[in-house]
Amino acid sequence: MRTVDEHLATVLAGIRELPPIEQRLLDAHGCTLCEDVVANLDLPAFDNAAMDGYAVHRADVIGARPNRPVVLPVVGDVPAEEGPVQVLPAGLAMRIMTGAPIPSGADTVIPVEWTDGGIAKVAIQREPGPNTFIRRRGEDVRAGEPIAWAGTRLDARKVAVLAALGREAVVVRPRPRVVVLSTGSELREPGQPLSEGTIYDANSFALAAAVREAGGIPYRVGVVPDDEQRFLRVLEEQLVRADLVITSGGVSVGAYDTVKLALQHLGTVEFTKVAMQPGMPQGFGVIGDDETPIFTLPGNPVSAFVSFHVFVLPALRKMMGVTPYVRPTVRATTTAGWRSSVGRRQYARMAYTVAPDGSALVRPVSGAGSHLVTGLGRANALAIVPEDVGEVPAGATLEVMLLDP
Numbered sequence: 001m002r003t004v005d006e007h008l009a010t011v012l013a014g015i016r017e018l019p020p021i022e023q024r025l026l027d028a029h030g031c032t033l034c035e036d037v038v039a040n041l042d043l044p045a046f047d048n049a050a051m052d053g054y055a056v057h058r059a060d061v062i063g064a065r066p067n068r069p070v071v072l073p074v075v076g077d078v079p080a081e082e083g084p085v086q087v088l089p090a091g092l093a094m095r096i097m098t099g100a101p102i103p104s105g106a107d108t109v110i111p112v113e114w115t116d117g118g119i120a121k122v123a124i125q126r127e128p129g130p131n132t133f134i135r136r137r138g139e140d141v142r143a144g145e146p147i148a149w150a151g152t153r154l155d156a157r158k159v160a161v162l163a164a165l166g167r168e169a170v171v172v173r174p175r176p177r178v179v180v181l182s183t184g185s186e187l188r189e190p191g192q193p194l195s196e197g198t199i200y201d202a203n204s205f206a207l208a209a210a211v212r213e214a215g216g217i218p219y220r221v222g223v224v225p226d227d228e229q230r231f232l233r234v235l236e237e238q239l240v241r242a243d244l245v246i247t248s249g250g251v252s253v254g255a256y257d258t259v260k261l262a263l264q265h266l267g268t269v270e271f272t273k274v275a276m277q278p279g280m281p282q283g284f285g286v287i288g289d290d291e292t293p294i295f296t297l298p299g300n301p302v303s304a305f306v307s308f309h310v311f312v313l314p315a316l317r318k319m320m321g322v323t324p325y326v327r328p329t330v331r332a333t334t335t336a337g338w339r340s341s342v343g344r345r346q347y348a349r350m351a352y353t354v355a356p357d358g359s360a361l362v363r364p365v366s367g368a369g370s371h372l373v374t375g376l377g378r379a380n381a382l383a384i385v386p387e388d389v390g391e392v393p394a395g396a397t398l399e400v401m402l403l404d405p
């Protein structure tokens with residue numbers, strides 16, 4: 001039997017980062033930059049008003065008081081719109097809007113609240129400080145300054161900056177396109193009636209949702225029955241759009257373990273037992289002309305889901321250039337104990353919380369059975385019980401994988 005770490009190393013060695021492509025800004029959201037981005041213009045791009053009010057020469061309004069206002073003729077309006085910079089001679093004012101370019105000659109904006117709001121002339125009731133309410137060209141960033149380095153994941157905040165700089169597209173690693181299929185003649189699509197011996201397909205939905213949460217693009221293929229030829233045909237059809245394939249079911253030692261039988265003589269897929277619970281039977285390799293990586297996960301729903309988090313998620317992160325490939329774990333103290341099997345690393349379903357005093361706690365929310373899917377629904381974390389531990393006492397501190405994206 002392989003250890004989890006050995007299998008993870010084999011998987012990561014078989015996965016390549018996807019080649020960079022240019023993506024439109026919103027499509028690049030969530031992806032990793034493959035270029036250093038430098039500001040291509042100054043921000044603000046020109047001196048502009050920070051308040052709605054009046055552009056003036058400050059020297060004209062020194063000494064303005066509520067009981068001794070300075071009155072200036074208003075010679076025009078400066079809206080925030082396209083147009084040449086206006087000129088403001090001394091002794092006059094212009095009505096100006098937030099974001100509008102400061103007329104040449106003006107050095108101050110008086111907020112409308114400090115005035116009588118006049119249109120032909122304005123009474124200014126307060127003396128401004130120097131450079132008041134002007135946002136200067138380049139005070140945010142100057143053209144040529146770095147904005148983001150290759151390797152940065154584009155979140156909404158970085159998208160805001162790139163859009164403000166007028167970037168239409170950026171070079172990123174694309175989201176992996178992941179084909180997800182479930183195998184098993186007992187499986188039915190949700191919405192279909194169940195007959196004796198049949199169950200609903202949970203895995204292709206769970207895995208497709210997990211792919212999406214990881215930043216990939218899932219293509220959920222319906223259920224494929226236990227028939228080698230059908231399975232191979234579907235796989236061949238799907239390969240054209242796949243950067244990665246995930247199957248579930250049919251990999252243990254049953255007489256109808258289709259995936260294992262079908263892939264035995266195709267590609268490089270290696271079927272192994274990994275010393276973990278759940279998730280013991282695993283398969284990984286590449287198939288097709290493009291050497292597309294494929295994970296064949298075990299069929300039990302919790303086994304498939306845990307396998308995704310332990311092996312597939314790091315692979316997706318590597319394809320997307322997200323580091324570290326393995327998401328860091330956190331440490332938490334368990335409020336209750338349970339048993340684990342020595343020789344296998346256990347991933348136990350937990351509710352993770354942070355107590356008012358800041359301490360991280362976990363509480364078991366499920367038995368260990370890999371068919372107990374509703375226990376998975378209650379969990380937001382997996383506690384990792386080392387291979388040599390047979391009993392976890394209440395109060396023990398463990399490494400914990402958080403499941404929320």
Ligand SMILES: Nc1nc2c(c(=O)[nH]1)N[C@H]1C(S)=C(S)[C@@H](COP(=O)(O)OP(=O)(O)OC[C@H]3O[C@@H](n4cnc5c(N)ncnc54)[C@H](O)[C@@H]3O)O[C@H]1N2
Nearest residue numbers: 182184200201202203204249250251252280298299300303
């Ligand atoms: N004799 C042995 N039997 C089993 C072993 C073993 O070592 N020796 N390993 C067990 C372990 S551990 C696991 S995990 C499973 C893995 O089996 P398969 O990957 O071949 O999966 P199936 O047999 O197809 O299904 C297992 C179980 O899960 C249900 N299932 C499958 N697909 C779905 C789905 N899409 N949605 C919901 N439920 C699904 C299926 O009906 C079975 O109940 O093998 C053990 N057996």
Ligand code: MOO
Nearest residue numbers: 278279280303370
């Ligand atoms: O190893 Mo299986 O995945 O426990 O049920």
